[in-house]
Amino acid sequence: MAFLTLDHVSHHYFSEKSYTKALEDITFSVDEGEFVALLGPSGCGKSTILSIISGIISQTEGSVLLNKTPILKSTMAIGYMLQQDYLFPWKTIMDNVCMGPKIMGTKTVSTTQKAEDLLEEVGLTNISSTYPDALSGGMRQRVALVRTLMTDPKVLLLDEPFSALDYLTKLKLENLVSKLLKEYNKTALLVTHDIGEAISMSDRIIVMDANPGKIAKCFEVPIELRNEEPFWVRRHPKYHVLFEKVWNELNKDDTISSTQKEVESHNETKD
Amino acid sequence: MKQRTDDALFEQYQIRVNRDKKIVLTWQVIILIGFFAVWEISSRLYWIDPLIFSSPTKVFNLITRKVIDGSILTHLQITIFETVLGFIIGTILGIAFASILWASPRLSRIFDPYLVILNAMPKVALGPIIIVALGPGYASIIAMGIIISVVITTIVIYSAFKEVNPNYIKVLQGFGATRRQYFREAVFPATLPAMISTLKVNVGLAWVGVIVGEFLVSKEGLGYLIVYGFQVFDFTLVMSSLILIAIVAALMYKVVEKIERWLIKHTG
Ligand SMILES: Nc1ncnc2c1ncn2[C@@H]1O[C@H](COP(=O)(O)OP(=O)(O)OP(=O)(O)O)[C@@H](O)[C@H]1O
Ligand SMILES: [Mg+2]
Numbered sequence: 001m002a003f004l005t006l007d008h009v010s011h012h013y014f015s016e017k018s019y020t021k022a023l024e025d026i027t028f029s030v031d032e033g034e035f036v037a038l039l040g041p042s043g044c045g046k047s048t049i050l051s052i053i054s055g056i057i058s059q060t061e062g063s064v065l066l067n068k069t070p071i072l073k074s075t076m077a078i079g080y081m082l083q084q085d086y087l088f089p090w091k092t093i094m095d096n097v098c099m100g101p102k103i104m105g106t107k108t109v110s111t112t113q114k115a116e117d118l119l120e121e122v123g124l125t126n127i128s129s130t131y132p133d134a135l136s137g138g139m140r141q142r143v144a145l146v147r148t149l150m151t152d153p154k155v156l157l158l159d160e161p162f163s164a165l166d167y168l169t170k171l172k173l174e175n176l177v178s179k180l181l182k183e184y185n186k187t188a189l190l191v192t193h194d195i196g197e198a199i200s201m202s203d204r205i206i207v208m209d210a211n212p213g214k215i216a217k218c219f220e221v222p223i224e225l226r227n228e229e230p231f232w233v234r235r236h237p238k239y240h241v242l243f244e245k246v247w248n249e250l251n252k253d254d255t256i257s258s259t260q261k262e263v264e265s266h267n268e269t270k271d
Numbered sequence: 272m273k274q275r276t277d278d279a280l281f282e283q284y285q286i287r288v289n290r291d292k293k294i295v296l297t298w299q300v301i302i303l304i305g306f307f308a309v310w311e312i313s314s315r316l317y318w319i320d321p322l323i324f325s326s327p328t329k330v331f332n333l334i335t336r337k338v339i340d341g342s343i344l345t346h347l348q349i350t351i352f353e354t355v356l357g358f359i360i361g362t363i364l365g366i367a368f369a370s371i372l373w374a375s376p377r378l379s380r381i382f383d384p385y386l387v388i389l390n391a392m393p394k395v396a397l398g399p400i401i402i403v404a405l406g407p408g409y410a411s412i413i414a415m416g417i418i419i420s421v422v423i424t425t426i427v428i429y430s431a432f433k434e435v436n437p438n439y440i441k442v443l444q445g446f447g448a449t450r451r452q453y454f455r456e457a458v459f460p461a462t463l464p465a466m467i468s469t470l471k472v473n474v475g476l477a478w479v480g481v482i483v484g485e486f487l488v489s490k491e492g493l494g495y496l497i498v499y500g501f502q503v504f505d506f507t508l509v510m511s512s513l514i515l516i517a518i519v520a521a522l523m524y525k526v527v528e529k530i531e532r533w534l535i536k537h538t539g
Contacts, residue, residue, distance in 0.1 A: 056444045074447035086438045090460040099456070103446040151446065 002029035003187055004053070004155055009062035010212075011048050021212040022048045026062070028206060028215060030187055032154075035178075037190045037198035037205045039246065045213025046191040047083070050157040053189070054080040066155065076104060079153030083160045085144035087132035093119070093143055094128040100151040111150075118146045122176060138169035145177065149184075156181065156188040163193065174201055174230035195246050199239055200230035207249050217249050325507040333511045343515070350481060350492040351519060353409060357416015358470075358477035364417065365424025365473075366466055372425070373432045373458065374450065390426055394419045395483045402488050412484030412492070419480035420473040431465035432458050467534050474527045478520055493519075 011023040022045040030036050038046045051057045053064055055074035064071045066078070079100075087096045097115045101107040119128060122142040132140055141161060148156060161177070162170040178201050181188050192198050198205045203226055205219040222238045233239055307327045313319045314326035321329075337343035372379040398415060405411040439457040448456070485494025493512045500508030 051441075054445050055447075056441060074445055076447075078445075080441075080445035082438055082441060084438070086436070086442050088439065088442075088457065088460070090463070099442070100446045103443060103448045103452055103456070 003032040003034075003067060004189075005029040005065040006049070006053075007063045007065065009049075009052065009059045009064060011045070011052060011057075012060045023052075023059070024212040024214050026213070026215060028218070030155075030189065032187055033185045034204065035181065035188045035190065035202045037192060037202035038208060039192060039195065039198050039205055039250065040208030040213070040216070041210045041250070042193075043213075044208040044210035046208065047159055048213065050080060050159050050189065050191060053155070054078050054157055056080070076100075076106075076151050077154045078157065079148040079151060079155070080157045081144055081148045081159065081161050084164060085132075085137075085140040087140055087143055087147075089132050092129050092131060093124075093135075096132065096143060097128075097147045097150055099147060104151065106151075115146065115150060118149055119143070121180070122146055136169075137165055138173060141165060141173060142176070145180075149180075154187060156186050158188060158190045160191055160193065162197065170197075171231050177201070178230055195243055195250070196234055196239075197230070199225065199242050199246070200228075200233035205246060207246060219246060219249075322504070323506050325510045329507045330511045330514060333507050334515070337511075346492050346496055347515065347519065349409075349489075350485065350494065350516075351523070353412050353481045353484070353492065354416060354474075354477045354523070357413045357481055358420065358474050360413070361417040361420035361477060362424055362466075362470060362473050365421045365469070366428050368421070368425040369428035369432060370454070370459075372429050373454065379429070386422065386426055389422045394422070395480070398483060398487050401484075407488040409489075411488055412481055415484035416477040416480035420476040423476070424469050424473060427469055428462065428466060431462040435461045464535065467531050470527050470531055471524065474523055475520075478516075482516070 006026050006028055009023060009026040010021065013020045013022055026045075026049065028036075038049065040046055048057070052059045053071065055071050055078065058072070066075075071078070087093075088099070091099075094112065094115060095102075097119065098107060098111055101111050116128060119125065122145060124139060124142055124146075127135065127139070132143070135143065141164075145161070158177075162173055165173065174197060180186075190198070190201060199221060203221055205221065207216045207219070208214065209216040219242065221242065224238055225233045225236055225242075228236065310324070311327045314321045314324060334343065372382065395415070397418060401414050401418070402411045405414055435458050439461065440453050443453050443456055481492075482494040482497075485492040486498050489495045493516050496512040497509050500506060500512065
């Protein structure tokens, strides 16, 4: 049952003198509870797809359906987590986290309690009255995650949420996020540059091409990998097989030598 | 043992810092005294014309006499009152105009060339028109203080509004916020430091406007004393007014600096 559907979606960015075709004829759908990763070179329109789904911008052609109804503007059903955390430095952690309910006018007395509970769930206690400056990158990213979860979105859009983090923090957060999403049965779309992250977190990987952004290929993640924690997925033999396939797809036009590829693939797994 | 050497090093450092401070202070005092001494001596020895440049003792005597009989205080009060009012209203109006421009991108595009013209225009040249329009009184002088700071404040604050990181707005857009909510939650708080730093600039500008205004119309105030002294050829009065302006302006600047620090601490 398709929950979220993009049907022949194209997007042009217009400026006074010219235009950029960022997306061309994107069609895919995501089932409820499914986790899909978007992978592709810089500038292939990954962020544009998320912005369209979240309702921040509207596609120039095609349609986006959530539960069979078109998405016309931002709704509570969709939570968008930007590439960097963008916590508001002048607000306390609690006020940052409660931003969604406040904007939507759904803030009640129980909101604070819910925020405390969610913060605790991601391992952050006693920080609700401090300011974002006082937190480490990993902590800030967790706060941003809680901020996104506060409005109970059915679909989560994650735009390279871990790219600014060190490797260890990243692995820990991957585990946490995939655990939380499974627990609440959320549908999620993850944009990433990291093949390992895509394989270890998602059920399906969509690889994109640039200029204009198109879908190049889809990969199903083997069932054995899906229910493993991201950290352990990276040690599974099937992981390496899929890694190789995705790698080849991403580099099919490049003349990168196979030895270099091997080195990189190796680094990726041990790092 | 280790602890002792650490302490000793720190002590040496403190001694160095203190000596440095003392040297700076000594030079500051020397310059101040030297300035007045040279002024006094050259005036007494007729190296400069004492009728025009007066002398520190004459200025000092005049100021003490006028403070004692209270006649200077009204002038001081009025000028300070006009400056503070011009400064506050100018700043608030500037922020308000900037907010209106931000609220409507079309309006800001329409007004863009006019802002450029107004900004390039030397505002004191508008003095006579303001006086004709508002009458020769406080209103005109305060208006001068306002008009000189309001345009630049509008421009500076508006460009600060536009430079707010768009990703903050994206976060809010994701929650379906309205433009008014972007302003309240992101744009305004993000630019508060910029607004606070215009305070210091504006206090200086308000002084310019008020003194020029007093030159033109008033019967009271430090600017008036300067013009009056000039007309009756009492340059001791002119010099006294200048020195008072220097002192009061410096004090006001310090107060604004204090307010600024307090605001940054309590809003940031
Ligand atoms: N606001 C905009 N105005 C004009 N062009 C834009 C705008 N945003 C993106 N583009 C263009 O659209 C294309 C896709 O951009 P997008 O940000 O979606 O790429 P991306 O896949 O997310 O890249 P990255 O991996 O670097 O984040 C790029 O060519 C970009 O230059
Ligand atoms: Mg992007």
